[in-house]
Amino acid sequence: MTGFLARLRETAHLMVGLPSYAAYLRHMAERHPERTPMSETDFFRDRQEARYGGKNGGRCC
Amino acid sequence: MRHLPWIVFALVGAFSLSVVATERGEPINALWIVTAAICIFLVAYRYYALYIAKHVMRLDPNRQTPALRRADGLDYVATDKTVLFGHHFAAIAGAGPLVGPVLAAQMGYLPGTLWILAGVVVAGAVQDFMVLFISMRRDGRSLGELVRMEMGAVAGTIALFGTLMIMIILLAVLALIVVKALAESPWGMFTVAATVPLAMAMGAYARWIRPGKVGEVSLIGFVGLILAIIYGQQIAASPVWGPIFTFTPVQLCWLLIGYGAVASVLPVWLLLAPRDYLSTFLKIGAIAALAVCIVIMAPPLRMPALTQFVDGSGPVWAGTLFPFLFITIACGAVSGFHSLIASGTTPKLIASEAHAPFIGYGAMLMEAFVAVMALVGASILDPGIYFAMNSPAAVLGPDAASAAAAVTNMGFPITADALTQAAKDVGEATIISRTGGAPTLAVAMAEIFSHVIGGPGMKAFWYHFAILFEALFILTAVDAGTRAGRFMLQDLIGLVAPSFRDTKTLVPGLIATGLCVAGWGFFLYQGVTDPLGGVNTLWPVFGISNQMLAAMALMFCTAVLFRMKRERYAWVTAIPTAWLLICTVSAGSLKLFSPDPKIGFLAHAEKFSEAAARGEVLAPAKSMAEMNRIIFNDRIDAALCALFLAVVLSLLFFAVKTCIAARRSSEPTAREIPASAVPAE
Numbered sequence: 001m002t003g004f005l006a007r008l009r010e011t012a013h014l015m016v017g018l019p020s021y022a023a024y025l026r027h028m029a030e031r032h033p034e035r036t037p038m039s040e041t042d043f044f045r046d047r048q049e050a051r052y053g054g055k056n057g058g059r060c061c
Numbered sequence: 062m063r064h065l066p067w068i069v070f071a072l073v074g075a076f077s078l079s080v081v082a083t084e085r086g087e088p089i090n091a092l093w094i095v096t097a098a099i100c101i102f103l104v105a106y107r108y109y110a111l112y113i114a115k116h117v118m119r120l121d122p123n124r125q126t127p128a129l130r131r132a133d134g135l136d137y138v139a140t141d142k143t144v145l146f147g148h149h150f151a152a153i154a155g156a157g158p159l160v161g162p163v164l165a166a167q168m169g170y171l172p173g174t175l176w177i178l179a180g181v182v183v184a185g186a187v188q189d190f191m192v193l194f195i196s197m198r199r200d201g202r203s204l205g206e207l208v209r210m211e212m213g214a215v216a217g218t219i220a221l222f223g224t225l226m227i228m229i230i231l232l233a234v235l236a237l238i239v240v241k242a243l244a245e246s247p248w249g250m251f252t253v254a255a256t257v258p259l260a261m262a263m264g265a266y267a268r269w270i271r272p273g274k275v276g277e278v279s280l281i282g283f284v285g286l287i288l289a290i291i292y293g294q295q296i297a298a299s300p301v302w303g304p305i306f307t308f309t310p311v312q313l314c315w316l317l318i319g320y321g322a323v324a325s326v327l328p329v330w331l332l333l334a335p336r337d338y339l340s341t342f343l344k345i346g347a348i349a350a351l352a353v354c355i356v357i358m359a360p361p362l363r364m365p366a367l368t369q370f371v372d373g374s375g376p377v378w379a380g381t382l383f384p385f386l387f388i389t390i391a392c393g394a395v396s397g398f399h400s401l402i403a404s405g406t407t408p409k410l411i412a413s414e415a416h417a418p419f420i421g422y423g424a425m426l427m428e429a430f431v432a433v434m435a436l437v438g439a440s441i442l443d444p445g446i447y448f449a450m451n452s453p454a455a456v457l458g459p460d461a462a463s464a465a466a467a468v469t470n471m472g473f474p475i476t477a478d479a480l481t482q483a484a485k486d487v488g489e490a491t492i493i494s495r496t497g498g499a500p501t502l503a504v505a506m507a508e509i510f511s512h513v514i515g516g517p518g519m520k521a522f523w524y525h526f527a528i529l530f531e532a533l534f535i536l537t538a539v540d541a542g543t544r545a546g547r548f549m550l551q552d553l554i555g556l557v558a559p560s561f562r563d564t565k566t567l568v569p570g571l572i573a574t575g576l577c578v579a580g581w582g583f584f585l586y587q588g589v590t591d592p593l594g595g596v597n598t599l600w601p602v603f604g605i606s607n608q609m610l611a612a613m614a615l616m617f618c619t620a621v622l623f624r625m626k627r628e629r630y631a632w633v634t635a636i637p638t639a640w641l642l643i644c645t646v647s648a649g650s651l652k653l654f655s656p657d658p659k660i661g662f663l664a665h666a667e668k669f670s671e672a673a674a675r676g677e678v679l680a681p682a683k684s685m686a687e688m689n690r691i692i693f694n695d696r697i698d699a700a701l702c703a704l705f706l707a708v709v710l711s712l713l714f715f716a717v718k719t720c721i722a723a724r725r726s727s728e729p730t731a732r733e734i735p736a737s738a739v740p741a742e
Contacts, residue, residue: 016334027133051329
């Protein structure tokens with residue numbers, strides 16, 4: 001049940017363009033252990049800017 | 062043996078469809094259409110989508126997707142299949158699949174149903190799936206870049222230019238729908254206006270108080286929305302506040318243009334992002350609730366299967382079944398806009414090539430299902446109410462009595478009292494000539510929702526809930542679309558003046574934003590002041606442009622199949638391309654050259670300029686200035702149709718050229734990123 005809810009939450013987040021912070025941390029730990037990852041707040045702001053401020057603004061009719 | 066369940070689905074689907082198609086005389090139940098759609102979609106997915114995946118694309122689950130090859134934890138993230146399906150569906154589903162089918166219902170429910178079912182299986186879902194595949198094999202590049210890579214720089218620029226024009230028409234038509242839904246409706250206007258400060262409060266909360274808590278802030282916003290709807294009724298009834306929130310269409314038009322200009326330069330976290338949370342979740346929730354409630358209510362269809370308007374004499378939009386039905390229902394059957402989404406964020410998030418059919422083909426089937434529900438919604442209404450809501454004021458006359466007489470005269474008997482009562486039920490002063498599709502859908506949703514929750518007393522609440530839900534995501538699209546249009550424009554102007562490309566400096570951005578808003582604002586103003594109601598003129602232009610973009614995307618896919626040396630399978634994209642070209646080129650030419658002034662822009666301009674030369678004022682114009690404006694607008698629309706035709710035909714030329722060159726080559730020439738295997742765990 002918690003697995004289902006977590007997935008529902010992840011789906012809702014990605015629907016508004018917010019990828020998983022946990023996956024980001026995992027990626028940074030695996031591939032770039034020498035760099036400090038962004039904090040959750042910075043990550044959120046970065047993704048918000050990337051979704052709406054860049055060229056991905058196109059939404060469907 | 063493993064085919065057995067699918068054979069059962071196919072038989073049930075075929076039987077339901079035959080009930081839908083052959084039942085005459087007594088009303089059939091909406092569930093027949095729903096069942097037919099579900100069965101056909103399942104079978105199409107199991108056989109056609111997987112055929113394309115296996116033979117045409119030869120998807121390879123061992124080949125690395127961009128999400129693995131370029132993993133960065135931000136843009137390129139390998140994502141769970143169902144999570145990504147949600148992301149992709151939320152990006153493609155908008156107002157289009159809800160509005161088009163409502164307008165198409167003027168010909169009866171049957172033509173629209175058949176076109177949605179056939180169109181999505183053969184054209185729409187194939188387009189989304191193919192573009193996703195092609196982009197996925199090329200690092201998730203966008204459509205413009207892909208066309209440039211595979212068909213050359215000139216074709217790429219033409220495609221980019223065509224996309225920008227379509228974007229502008231789309232924004233105008235969406236804004237027009239909002240204007241039509243909110244004009245003279247203080248209740249609706251108040252709730253929509255309340256979302257602006259509400260979103261800003263949410264934005265501040267998510268920025269500083271609890272950053273990143275999207276669920277929490279959306280819940281707060283949702284409570285705010287419900288309160289806005291509830292208090293909206295009292296605001297509308299108040300002698301002080303009611304008039305403040307009552308606007309004429311022209312006032313609303315200027316408000317929207319101002320809003321678009323300001324909102325698209327505000328920081329994204331303040332207004333755009335939080336409203337996007339609200340509109341996305343509300344949209345998904347409302348669609349799911351609609352599906353559940355239709356099944357519970359199982360309403361009979363009151364619209365006839367076919368109306369006499371298949372001959373082109375309909376009041377909602379002009380034109381015969383072929384080709385105009387096929388451009389009226391664009392999204393839902395096939396939507397060119399999806400080629401931009403399928404080459405946007407989705408290909409960068411897909412974890413395995415094996416997920417592509419479910420996401421590319423499957424999500425589009427789901428959107429077609431939304432379109433089917435919208436068609437069902439329009440068809441369960443009393444046809445008298447449907448035509449009273451969707452005919453132009455010029456046809457209906459000044460009041461309920463004249464409207465009832467006009468609609469009864471069309472062959473759909475209704476009384477003036479019934480029209481007044483229907484308006485009262487949903488808490489509006491009038492429902493006569495509330496064109497644009499959104500109000501009709503809102504009445505239908507109020508009917509369906511109130512049947513399940515709240516009874517007739519809740520109808521007014523549900524009506525305004527539906528209006529709010531539609532207006533909210535249209536406003537988000539206007540805001541986001543203006544930003545996207547601005548970047549496209551900067552790219553295009555940058556081809557001539559490279560310094561214009563700089564997205565960090567202020568001036569080029571402001572100029573491009575201004576141009577973009579002026580572009581859609583012009584068509585919006587034209588639509589709002591159009592005596593025929595605007596939707597009449599603008600929706601066909603939008604439909605033609607959207608279907609032309611689809612034709613362009615499918616031509617590009619065909620060219621890529623040739624370059625992959627898989628021309629044996631090119632029919633998969635070539636057949637829908639041919640059909641879309643036939644529909645859009647004939648619809649575009651009719652809009653240009655038809656001698657019938659109801660259809661042809663030039664004939665209409667001719668009729669009015671001849672009258673103007675004689676010093677005559679033709680209805681619905683009331684003055685010489687209005688006459689001149691109609692003539693000017695007709696010529697602009699005609700030029701626009703000619704432009705779209707030129708864009709699509711020149712892209713056809715490039716596609717044919719690319720295919721011939723690819724056939725001459727003995728080696729595949731498609732520029733895929735070389736395959737690399739998924740690393741073993």
